[in-house]
Amino acid sequence: MKLEQIAKRFRIDNPNRFCLADHKPGECCGLSVEKAEAKSMLQDGITRLEELQEKLYASDRWSVLIVLQGMDAAGKDSLIKHVMSGVNPQGVEVHSFKQPSAEELQHDFLWRVGKRLPARGRIGIFNRSHYEDVLVVRVHPELLSGAKLPAGLDGRHIWRHRYDDIRSFERHLARSGTLILKFFLNVSHAEQRKRFLDRIELPAKRWKFSMNDVTERKLWRKYMRAYEDAIRETSRPEAPWYVLPADNKWFTRLVAAAALVEALDRLKLEYPRVQGRALAELKKAGKALQAERGGRR
Ligand code: ATP
Numbered sequence: 001m002k003l004e005q006i007a008k009r010f011r012i013d014n015p016n017r018f019c020l021a022d023h024k025p026g027e028c029c030g031l032s033v034e035k036a037e038a039k040s041m042l043q044d045g046i047t048r049l050e051e052l053q054e055k056l057y058a059s060d061r062w063s064v065l066i067v068l069q070g071m072d073a074a075g076k077d078s079l080i081k082h083v084m085s086g087v088n089p090q091g092v093e094v095h096s097f098k099q100p101s102a103e104e105l106q107h108d109f110l111w112r113v114g115k116r117l118p119a120r121g122r123i124g125i126f127n128r129s130h131y132e133d134v135l136v137v138r139v140h141p142e143l144l145s146g147a148k149l150p151a152g153l154d155g156r157h158i159w160r161h162r163y164d165d166i167r168s169f170e171r172h173l174a175r176s177g178t179l180i181l182k183f184f185l186n187v188s189h190a191e192q193r194k195r196f197l198d199r200i201e202l203p204a205k206r207w208k209f210s211m212n213d214v215t216e217r218k219l220w221r222k223y224m225r226a227y228e229d230a231i232r233e234t235s236r237p238e239a240p241w242y243v244l245p246a247d248n249k250w251f252t253r254l255v256a257a258a259a260l261v262e263a264l265d266r267l268k269l270e271y272p273r274v275q276g277r278a279l280a281e282l283k284k285a286g287k288a289l290q291a292e293r294g295g296r297r
């Protein structure tokens with residue numbers, strides 16, 4: 001199986017027909033972490049990503065925005081750590097979006113993400129994102145009162161309006177040269193329980209545990225409905241969602257790397273060409289260096 005095939009398999013190209021129940025969190029496409037094939041595919045993905053990022057940076061035209069969403073313990077942090085392990089840290093920025101601050105609540109919900117968008121040539125990773133405003137806020141509508149919307153703008157149409165605004169926002173970014181990939185880390189209810197128990201039992205993981213995570217777990221069905229709606233409403237060719245099976249972390253990484261490689265390949269990135277006068281000057285500089293005392297190396 002090729003990386004490109006894996007990427008396409010998990011991309012939501014027909015959002016109208018999207019149904020979360022059709023996506024298995026434990027899916028591995030018949031691959032096994034112990035076998036050489038999966039290991040070499042992941043390594044291949046990471047190496048190709050490294051090269052593509054160099055070209056992205058050097059050509060300085062496109063920017064890449066990766067949106068990561070998922071329930072607690074779905075593996076967002078470790079995905080960032082592993083998939084980005086080969087890339088130059090200078091070209092990548094990660095931003096984690098938490099509960100909005102008092103200042104952020106003084107603005108529309110896209111304001112804070114707008115300030116963190118990647119510059120040309122860079123990869124920006126959003127660990128949670130503007131989608132929280134149609135996910136956690138949808139599950140907890142009481143949070144809307146914190147958003148200080150004027151009366152009449154917080155009615156029942158608000159979710160439809162937010163999806164519409166997100167689609168327009170992302171289309172605008174795409175038209176301005178941002179490649180957008182959105183990853184939903186689809187972890188199962190049972191696997192989340194296991195990971196929470198690990199966090200409680202293992203001293204090195206305890207700091208990651210929060211009582212709030214258990215409260216939110218009780219609202220699992222509501223969250224899944226909110227995710228399903230958000231993916232259906234906002235997966236578009238210019239900003240597709242990928243539903244990553246997240247019960248096996250090695251497979252989540254493989255699909256994420258595959259999706260990035262496939263999407264970046266489509267940009268046909270090239271190193272800037274040095275031509276004409278610039279090339280002549282370069283050659284002149286080369287000659288001068290060669291003529292330095294000591295001659296050729
Ligand atoms: P981890 O638990 O893996 O360290 P995390 O992303 O869950 O990472 P936390 O600090 O635990 O980080 O939680 C951030 C919380 O902020 C999440 O519960 C998330 O739902 C919440 N949040 C993010 N954006 C918003 C928003 N716009 N409105 C309300 N809550 C939000």
Ligand code: MG
Binds near residue numbers: 072210213
């Ligand atoms: Mg958390």
